[in-house]
Amino acid sequence: MKARHKRFGLIATGLILLVIATVLITKSFRSNLVFFFTPTQVEKGEAPKSGSFRIGGLVENGSLKRLPDGLHVQFKVTDTAKSMLVQYKGILPDLFKEGKGVVAEGKLNQNGMFEADQVLAKHDENYMPPEAASAIAQAKANKAKESVQ
Amino acid sequence: MIPEIGQFSLILAFCFAIVQGTLPLVGVWKNKSALSNLAVPAARVQFVFIVLAFICLDYSFYANDFSVLYVASNSNSHLPLAYRLAALWGGHEGSMLLWVSILSVWTMAVTIFAKSLPDSFRVRLIAVMGMVSIGFLAFILFTSNPFERLIPAALDGRDLNPLLQDPGMVFHPPVLYMGYVGFSVAFAFAIAALMDGRLDITWARWTRPWTTVAWVFLTLGIAFGSKWAYYELGWGGWWFWDAVENASFMPWLVGTALIHSLAVTEKRNAFKVWTVLLSICAFSLSLLGTFLVRSGVLTSVHAFATDPRRGIFILLYLVVVIGGALLLFAWRAPKVGLGEKFDVVSRESMLLTNNVVLVAAAGSVLLGTLYPLLMDALGAGKISVGPPYFDAVFVAIMAPGLFLMGLGPLAKWKKASLPEIGMRLRVAALISVVSAMLIPLIMGKLTLMTAVGVFMGIWVISTSLILLRNRIKSRQLAMPNKLENIKGIPLAFYGMLLAHLGIGVFILGVTLVKGYESEQDLRMEKNDVAKAGNLTFKFEGTQEIVGPNYMSTEGTFAVTSNGNLIAVLKPEKRFYPVQGSVMTEADISPGVFKDLYVSLGEPLENGAWSVRIYIKPFVQWIWAGCILMALGGGLALTDRRYRILNKRAVNEVQALHEAFEAWVE
Numbered sequence: 001m002k003a004r005h006k007r008f009g010l011i012a013t014g015l016i017l018l019v020i021a022t023v024l025i026t027k028s029f030r031s032n033l034v035f036f037f038t039p040t041q042v043e044k045g046e047a048p049k050s051g052s053f054r055i056g057g058l059v060e061n062g063s064l065k066r067l068p069d070g071l072h073v074q075f076k077v078t079d080t081a082k083s084m085l086v087q088y089k090g091i092l093p094d095l096f097k098e099g100k101g102v103v104a105e106g107k108l109n110q111n112g113m114f115e116a117d118q119v120l121a122k123h124d125e126n127y128m129p130p131e132a133a134s135a136i137a138q139a140k141a142n143k144a145k146e147s148v149q
Numbered sequence: 150m151i152p153e154i155g156q157f158s159l160i161l162a163f164c165f166a167i168v169q170g171t172l173p174l175v176g177v178w179k180n181k182s183a184l185s186n187l188a189v190p191a192a193r194v195q196f197v198f199i200v201l202a203f204i205c206l207d208y209s210f211y212a213n214d215f216s217v218l219y220v221a222s223n224s225n226s227h228l229p230l231a232y233r234l235a236a237l238w239g240g241h242e243g244s245m246l247l248w249v250s251i252l253s254v255w256t257m258a259v260t261i262f263a264k265s266l267p268d269s270f271r272v273r274l275i276a277v278m279g280m281v282s283i284g285f286l287a288f289i290l291f292t293s294n295p296f297e298r299l300i301p302a303a304l305d306g307r308d309l310n311p312l313l314q315d316p317g318m319v320f321h322p323p324v325l326y327m328g329y330v331g332f333s334v335a336f337a338f339a340i341a342a343l344m345d346g347r348l349d350i351t352w353a354r355w356t357r358p359w360t361t362v363a364w365v366f367l368t369l370g371i372a373f374g375s376k377w378a379y380y381e382l383g384w385g386g387w388w389f390w391d392a393v394e395n396a397s398f399m400p401w402l403v404g405t406a407l408i409h410s411l412a413v414t415e416k417r418n419a420f421k422v423w424t425v426l427l428s429i430c431a432f433s434l435s436l437l438g439t440f441l442v443r444s445g446v447l448t449s450v451h452a453f454a455t456d457p458r459r460g461i462f463i464l465l466y467l468v469v470v471i472g473g474a475l476l477l478f479a480w481r482a483p484k485v486g487l488g489e490k491f492d493v494v495s496r497e498s499m500l501l502t503n504n505v506v507l508v509a510a511a512g513s514v515l516l517g518t519l520y521p522l523l524m525d526a527l528g529a530g531k532i533s534v535g536p537p538y539f540d541a542v543f544v545a546i547m548a549p550g551l552f553l554m555g556l557g558p559l560a561k562w563k564k565a566s567l568p569e570i571g572m573r574l575r576v577a578a579l580i581s582v583v584s585a586m587l588i589p590l591i592m593g594k595l596t597l598m599t600a601v602g603v604f605m606g607i608w609v610i611s612t613s614l615i616l617l618r619n620r621i622k623s624r625q626l627a628m629p630n631k632l633e634n635i636k637g638i639p640l641a642f643y644g645m646l647l648a649h650l651g652i653g654v655f656i657l658g659v660t661l662v663k664g665y666e667s668e669q670d671l672r673m674e675k676n677d678v679a680k681a682g683n684l685t686f687k688f689e690g691t692q693e694i695v696g697p698n699y700m701s702t703e704g705t706f707a708v709t710s711n712g713n714l715i716a717v718l719k720p721e722k723r724f725y726p727v728q729g730s731v732m733t734e735a736d737i738s739p740g741v742f743k744d745l746y747v748s749l750g751e752p753l754e755n756g757a758w759s760v761r762i763y764i765k766p767f768v769q770w771i772w773a774g775c776i777l778m779a780l781g782g783g784l785a786l787t788d789r790r791y792r793i794l795n796k797r798a799v800n801e802v803q804a805l806h807e808a809f810e811a812w813v814e
Contacts (some may be wrong), residue, residue, distance in 0.1 A: 010493055025513055025542050029520075032538035036531035054533065070672035070753045090670050091384075091750035091759050094731045134531060 331363025602660025655774025
């Protein structure tokens with residue numbers, strides 16, 4: 001085999017590998033993107049019926065309930081316009097509190113209840129998860145629009 | 150008074166940084182030694198003033214001076230002393246000061262230890278570090294002043310975030326920053342070489358130890374951070390692919406590629422342009438990481454809106470440093486030359502693949518980290534990239550690289566023969582395949598992921614050991630005395646071996662803990678018993694205790710195996726009244742083969758608690774692996790050839806260089 005052929009073969013192999021890698025990466029990337037919805041959007045039916053997504057907002061005051069088994073909890077997440085019921089099994093993070101910001105990741109079940117498999121309320125007392133803050137801001141903007149109309 | 154002294158020192162340091170970053174370059178260019186001789190003294194004076202500013206701020210923390218806004222927002226009179234001092238880097242402004250302090254420590258080290266460099270090169274090196282420092286000091290002075298006064302003074306401070314009140318806070322940030330900022334030296338070496346137009350074996354030999362030191366610190370810093378997250382966050386994870394973690398991991402990946410590429414440049418005078426590019430990338434990613442973590446861009450993109458000056462400054466600085474460096478690279482790199490040729494199958498080509506793999510891995514992490522930020526900034530909606538993306542893509546990209554780790558060190562430079570390497574490694578292959586079947590079966594069940602993981606881990610370890618045996622054997626004729634033979638092998642070789650073993654140990658830890666950990670969330674009343682494998686956890690009730698700045702409920706769990714008590718775990722639920730926050734303190738009984746991990750959830754009715762019980766097999770191997778890697782780096786540094794980088798050799802090179810210049814003219 002001539003050196004030129006060898007070099008060509010090498011470059012071709014490299015390119016093929018690169019294309020395969022790029023396709024695999026983009027595919028895995030797409031399937032692992034988690035989109036975010038506000039309770040208002042979920043009520044309008046914009047969220048996926050099956051498959052994971054994130055919701056965010058404030059934990060509604062007085063809505064936190066613990067089921068008799070001691071491990072399942074239910075609470076409502078509100079963007080101040082609409083609210084939705086969330087159920088979670090497990091131990092809530094330390095900074096989870098009624099009236100504070102929260103983000104939950106999970107799916108809707110048949111009854112339209114959001115079953116969370118992860119609840120985030122991060123790091124610092126004053127910190128509001130950006131998703132939660134934006135949910136509330138959106139709800140306020142919608143309200144303002146409605147009142148003008 | 151003290152804060153004003155600190156502020157004033159920072160301003161003076163800024164002035165000296167400007168001197169250090171500009172005049173000496175003019176001096177080298179115009180050949181005026183009066184100007185170029187300014188580099189070293191300016192750098193040292195800058196160091197003194199920055200240290201003074203650092204001491205002033207830390208003194209304000211020590212003295213509980215709540216008339217300083219930054220102290221009032223990050224400390225409290227009841228905070229224990231060690232945490233008060235470490236609170237200096239508990240917020241944005243202080244951690245920027247820590248960054249710039251460590252930069253000046255590195256610059257100081259360069260002025261002391263880089264004496265053997267040719268003068269013009271050394272001056273440029275120090276000047277480039279001065280330029281980096283100008284940007285950071287300007288950032289602190291104009292947008293993030295830690296000495297800002299609070300008038301009237303607060304009665305007491307708002308306290309350090311309880312999550313940060315941990316010994317990890319004392320070590321993790323400084324060590325991590327030593328690594329981040331340490332890459333500025335490699336960066337300065339690359340820029341100086343581009344300015345100089347000279348990039349040869351000596352250059353690589355000068356750069357290597359500095360890069361290795363930075364890499365060792367970064368490795369340790371990341372490992373500390375991971376360990377801290379493991380015991381502090383209360384849910385036993387050790388890596389979350391969180392954007393903040395990724396920010397530190399990307400420079401590590403590129404830095405690892407850089408040490409390998411530098412090795413090729415030093416040994417073979419090849420990969421030269423590539424090495425320079427990697428040096429620039431490693432530091433650029435460090436800068437990006439620092440700002441992502443500390444500017445608030447990550448926790449909320451709206452931080453750009455709340456303090457637009459800060460965000461714009463950051464962007465400008467990144468554009469100037471990274472853009473400037475890349476422009477210089479594009480302009481000057483062709484001068485550097487490509488270096489020696491090599492065959493398709495050779496140690497060079499394998500190291501090149503290693504580099505491509507590491508850079509591709511860093512790229513995929515970068516994509517997952519920045520994409521959500523970008524989408525949000527463009528108003529295209531809020532998304533997040535889940536850990537499954539990182540897990541899948543990262544493992545898939547790294548696997549071929551790990552396999553090559555076994556072949557690479559055995560391959561000859563320039564041209565190697567695959568069949569020969571295959572012959573040497575057949576035992577290693579056999580051991581790895583057998584362990585990949587056996588170990589998962591012993592642990593419980595065999596899955597594809599655990600088999601692949603164990604294979605990779607054992608492969609890396611066994612090929613490293615075979616490499617050592619080969620090395621000893623090949624020297625047997627020249628050195629019949631076994632002990633002398635073993636002692637005579639350069640320390641750099643042992644360093645590499647140790648670091649590679651560390652990778653193997655790390656892979657085994659990750660695989661086994663991912664594959665065989667058990668996690669239970671339970672509701673437990675006093676005297677309830679929980680089973681996990683052959684272990685029994687008995688909840689013996691709780692008691693109230695009072696700490697220096699918190700109240701705590703402490704639970705007691707007795708762990709028995711076949712009736713024998715093997716551990717008593719006392720996890721806590723702490724309440725910090727100043728910030729009104731609750732913290733979970735897990736209790737862990739660490740072991741070589743498994744960790745027992747218990748943490749308290751919430752109090753339920755009848756004195757019952759929700760409780761988390763985890764068993765984490767081989768989790769300690771993860772950090773043990775990191776420590777081995779760092780030790781390997783340390784060992785490589787003590788190699789003889791760095792110590793005998795003596796004046797004479799350098800003088801010879803310089804004389805040659807000058808003769809060449811004279812001849813050209």
